[in-house]
Amino acid sequence: EAQVTQNPRYLITVTGKKLTVTCSQNMNHEYMSWYRQDPGLGLRQIYYSMNVEVTDKGDVPEGYKVSRKEKRNFPLILESPSPNQTSLYFCASSSGREGVSNEQFFGPGTRLTVL
Amino acid sequence: SQQGEEDPQALSIQEGENATMNCSYKTSINNLQWYRQNSGRGLVHLILIRSNEREKHSGRLRVTLDTSKKSSSLLITASRAADTASYFCATDPRGTYKYIFGTGTRLKVLA
Numbered sequence: 068e069a070q071v072t073q074n075p076r077y078l079i080t081v082t083g084k085k086l087t088v089t090c091s092q093n094m095n096h097e098y099m100s101w102y103r104q105d106p107g108l109g110l111r112q113i114y115y116s117m118n119v120e121v122t123d124k125g126d127v128p129e130g131y132k133v134s135r136k137e138k139r140n141f142p143l144i145l146e147s148p149s150p151n152q153t154s155l156y157f158c159a160s161s162s163g164r165e166g167v168s169n170e171q172f173f174g175p176g177t178r179l180t181v182l
Numbered sequence: 183s184q185q186g187e188e189d190p191q192a193l194s195i196q197e198g199e200n201a202t203m204n205c206s207y208k209t210s211i212n213n214l215q216w217y218r219q220n221s222g223r224g225l226v227h228l229i230l231i232r233s234n235e236r237e238k239h240s241g242r243l244r245v246t247l248d249t250s251k252k253s254s255s256l257l258i259t260a261s262r263a264a265d266t267a268s269y270f271c272a273t274d275p276r277g278t279y280k281y282i283f284g285t286g287t288r289l290k291v292l293a
Contacts, residue, residue, distance in 0.1 A: 071224075100281065109186075109270060110225075110283040117279055125280055157224060163279075170215060171272075171281070173224035 069094045071174035073158050079180045080148055088143045088177050090158030098163040099141040100125070100171070101133065103154040110157065116141055117163075148181040155179075186271055186284035194290045201258040203287040205271030206251075212274050214247055216256050219268045219286075228256075228269075233276075263293045 071092045080086055092099065100115040102125075112125030116135040130152055132144040141160075145152060155178050159171040186207040195201055205214070213232050217225040231238045231247045231254070238245045244257040258265055271284040 098279070102283070107285065109285040110272075112281055112283075115279060115281075123279065126282070155222065159225075170227035170230055171217075171225075173217075173226070175224050176222065178222075 069172070071158055071160055071172050073156075073174040073177050075177060076175065077178050079182065081182050082149055083147050086145050086148060086179075088145075088156060088158075088179070090141045090143065090174060091139050092141075092158075092160040092172070093139065094160060094162070094172065095138065096160035096162050096172075097138070098171075099135065099158065099160045101131070101141070101143045102157045102159065103127065103152075104157060104176075105154050113143070113156075148179075150181050153179060153181045186273060186282055188269075188271060188284040188287045190287060191285070192288040192290070194292065195261060197261060197263055197291055197293050199261055201261050201265070201289055201291070203256050203269055203289070205254045205256070205284050207254075207271070207273045207282065207284075208252065209273075210276040211249070212276055214245075214254050215272045216243075216245060216254075217270045217272060217283075219270065221267075225270065258289075261289075261291045263291050265289060266291050 097118045101113040102110040111127045114133040116122045158174040161169045161171045215230045216228040219225045229240045242259045247254045268286045270286045
């Protein structure tokens, strides 16, 4: 089954404790992206990746890191989480070729709480 | 902020009625997409309209795009209780590989 998976689905942590949220897709998609969703603000893009070893900032990259060492995986790293990073996070992928966008497939979300 | 805006923020209708929601954006785009989200779950793609298209249909969905006004509308005809969800538009600004989502419309269809 074609899908995007994220782990963990729920996470409660404390300020400053490094964490990684994993994302994996099995559709051989080139484009992958991370979003955060906050009430009243919709989805905001954190980082995206056009392909292996190619990543770039979205609209809200501060406090986050990403890497794309393999095509299927796109982990989101919070080196020193703070309470304002408490949010619902989504990973997505699409088969977008350069200059052509296509539908994105979303993971189920990771609900992160930073105390 | 580059975020798009949608209106209304919330919409409540009776089953069988049509629902219309609007999206405005700020920059020239390649495409505009509409997504649906059920109660905090992952988004599901509904329809994509390219910048050189003006109208597109898919089942009970009709999307229009007016690039001169930088706006789009999503019409759901003959709504059902199962259409209750939040709906988001997303654009990919020309010259970037980013996606910009609107703030969403919460639709409630009453049986």
